[in-house]
Amino acid sequence: MNTPEINTSVFKRLRFVLVETSRAGNIGAVARAIKTMGFSDLVLVNPRFPDALQDPEAVAFASGAQDVLTGARIVGSIGQALEGCNFAAAVSARLREFSPPVLTPRAFAGHVAGQGDLSAALIFGNERFGLPNQIVEQCNVLINIPANPDYCSLNLAQAAQVLAYECRVAGDTEAQAPSAIGFHGDSASLDQVEGMYAHLEQALVAIDFLDADNPKKLMPRLKRLFARTQLETEEVNILRGIARHILKARPDER
Numbered sequence: 001m002n003t004p005e006i007n008t009s010v011f012k013r014l015r016f017v018l019v020e021t022s023r024a025g026n027i028g029a030v031a032r033a034i035k036t037m038g039f040s041d042l043v044l045v046n047p048r049f050p051d052a053l054q055d056p057e058a059v060a061f062a063s064g065a066q067d068v069l070t071g072a073r074i075v076g077s078i079g080q081a082l083e084g085c086n087f088a089a090a091v092s093a094r095l096r097e098f099s100p101p102v103l104t105p106r107a108f109a110g111h112v113a114g115q116g117d118l119s120a121a122l123i124f125g126n127e128r129f130g131l132p133n134q135i136v137e138q139c140n141v142l143i144n145i146p147a148n149p150d151y152c153s154l155n156l157a158q159a160a161q162v163l164a165y166e167c168r169v170a171g172d173t174e175a176q177a178p179s180a181i182g183f184h185g186d187s188a189s190l191d192q193v194e195g196m197y198a199h200l201e202q203a204l205v206a207i208d209f210l211d212a213d214n215p216k217k218l219m220p221r222l223k224r225l226f227a228r229t230q231l232e233t234e235e236v237n238i239l240r241g242i243a244r245h246i247l248k249a250r251p252d253e254r
Contacts, residue, residue: 010113010171015041015121016160017081019135022048022127028061029157030124031068037164038171042072043081048126061157078123078135079191086187087112087120087230090131090139091159093152098133098220099142100227105163108143109170117187122163127156137220138194140227185232196236196243197223203243206250 016034021027021044031042044052052058053069062069075081082088089108090100103111112120123139125131136142145154145162154162188196201219204210210218229235 009116010167011038012041013116013119014039014112014167015043015081015085015119016164017043017045017078017121017123018047018156019045019078019081019123019131020048020126020129021052021156024049024052024055024058025061026127026156027052027055027072028058028063028065028069029155030160031058031062031065031072033157033161034164035065035068037161037168039164039167040068040071042068043121044072044074045078045081046076047074078138079194081123082121082190084189085119085121086189087118088123088139088190089120089141089143090123090125090136091143091145091163092125092130092136093144093147093154094130095144096133096136096142098217098224099136100139100224101141102144103141105143105145105166106170108141108163109166112167113170115187122160124156124159137223138190140230185234188231188233188236192233192236193226193231196231196240197226199240199243203246206247 016030016039018027018030024047027044027047034040034042049055052074053072058069059066089103095102112118122143123131123135125135143163145152145159147154197219200222201210204218205212
């Protein structure tokens, strides 16, 4: 029986990103968890020890997934980790006041499996401190894993396993081609969206709508608003064009 192309492609379109991981064993355990579900794209952002991928504990906990460790990349920033992605999901047990829309693992998996143009990243924070707000606010969605409210402590590899499993199931049985009704543009990359936010903020300062010295929560609220829309490239270009004309009309404010 032939597997539909979209089912196979989800395994190539999903990246697992670990931010400032403290234990080498957890990196190896995550490599094992994602490999068992058919995924292999692993990126580490500033792991808190040298030679994270060659550490004996990482190799031991990988338990046969050394190829995933060997193929993993270490980068210095979340921006580098998300290069080439146009959809990012923060995984956190802690909900934020200005977080992007919250999805369950199953809802996220169905969304990614069903849209072949998404190159997605799942972002996991430090074992003790989780993800900083500034990273969460850059993401399209926040994933909260339903668990026992009296004891909702999953370790890093367990959380990765839950997400990888749901994405595998969605890729195998629930993938649907995007609707052919209406126009569907290309999803904007995360770099394009971040550039738009910076441009828009500059324009809002220029027209005195945003006080640069006392910005309060305006930009996090706008990011939350746009995160719900799954911006397309042309839409980002329109918003940047508006910002450009505002700045052109206020040359002294640039």
